[in-house]
Amino acid sequence: MESQPTSLHDDLLGQLRDYIVEGDLAPGARIPERELCEKFDVSRTPLREALKVLAAEGLIELLANRGARVRQFSESDIRNLFEVIAGLDFVAGRLACERISDEGIAQIECIHLEMYTHYMRRELNDYFRLNQQIHQAIVDAAANPVLSANYASANAVIRRLRYAANLNSDRLGDAMREHEAILDALRRRAGEELGLKMFDHMQKKREAVCKYLREQSSASASAPNLQPAD
Amino acid sequence: MESQPTSLHDDLLGQLRDYIVEGDLAPGARIPERELCEKFDVSRTPLREALKVLAAEGLIELLANRGARVRQFSESDIRNLFEVIAGLDFVAGRLACERISDEGIAQIECIHLEMYTHYMRRELNDYFRLNQQIHQAIVDAAANPVLSANYASANAVIRRLRYAANLNSDRLGDAMREHEAILDALRRRAGEELGLKMFDHMQKKREAVCKYLREQSSASASAPNLQPAD
DNA sequence: GCCCTGAAATTTGCATTCAATCGAGGTTGA
């Protein structure tokens, strides 16, 4: 929803966001300002401005007088996020049906076919990359920058989790079938139907992810990404 | 979605947000830092941190080296925002049906009745205040802090517009009927139906608001809130 | 051996200071 002048602040903000989303840091880890300052070669003032923004986005948390930590997500945090994303997917689906061009549909079908190939070959990295592309393409087809921004922001938090490659293959098969139904509705430009299908798709994904995270957290005492339930 | 320690930064942020949302400033007006500093009695450092956050929320815009301006909204900005809000309403409705208590439903019915009284008496301020309360109550009933936060953020931008009291009474009558249907679905805990009703309700509100803003902007050469279309 | 107390050292929060950019007004030349 923004303007052109790519200020130094925006650059730093983007770099920092990537750095956090990239996921090398342990959740809950302290992030000393000093360290980031030399890492990104800026003084504390612009860095702190960027940290405040990231905290508002929910990627980190700022404890008063105790600095920035990578945010820890409880299972309910993740459920909440997926619910919001599902709502955005619902609008995206409805609006995309009204606004997408025939070429746009064709492109998404291409991505879907490619994704299917990777699914058959069990090439999970590519599978998830293209999965992300399809959802992004539908959201973008809604031609609503505010929607895209909200979607991206919620997704950034989710992406940090790196659960994707560990979903079981039952879920992947179901997901492929759901995607085909989604594409079918998109082809027919059945907005309400598509919105509902995308919503349900995301709700199911939510369940699968939460189930996976729960299993993992009970398996390993110190779960890599999930905080003990609150 | 946040923690307890109410730091000075959060206070300032809240005050500033209220100050912008309150709407005394003309859209597009410059906001010199110095002025805000003495108004809120802080130095520029924490003020600038808060401004960055507000800019990320979309309430103001920061032009490089030219400071903060109250954001101007084009008609499409407003349409976009309402679409996102509609999506959030859709989730809220569905989840509220699953999670709201019987007492919660009773409370909302009370608000609705009170609102109906104000509608009959054409007491618009109270009408809109209670309207806001009902939507907020349903969103809160979804018991999803992330959802509530996103909803509040999008709403803050809309609330700045102060269009509400100017909608014509046809629309208000329709809105009351829609609200009754919404309450009916909530009573029956018909989640999918409620979600769709709330979504459509918000879409219709969007059309009414955009129509009003368009008329106003063609009536007065310098529209108070709307930027000439892009 | 463990826990509590307290002081030093780090780290954060904010104020102040310095540098760079923008904008206004005036000057000069066509």
Next chain:
DNA sequence: TCAACCTCGATTGAATGCAAATTTCAGGGC
């Protein structure tokens, strides 16, 4: 007269400095 240019004040962007809070760690008591 008008337009382009230039200079100077004002405002923003970023760096540094200082005080307060916190964390760490050493010593003493149990």
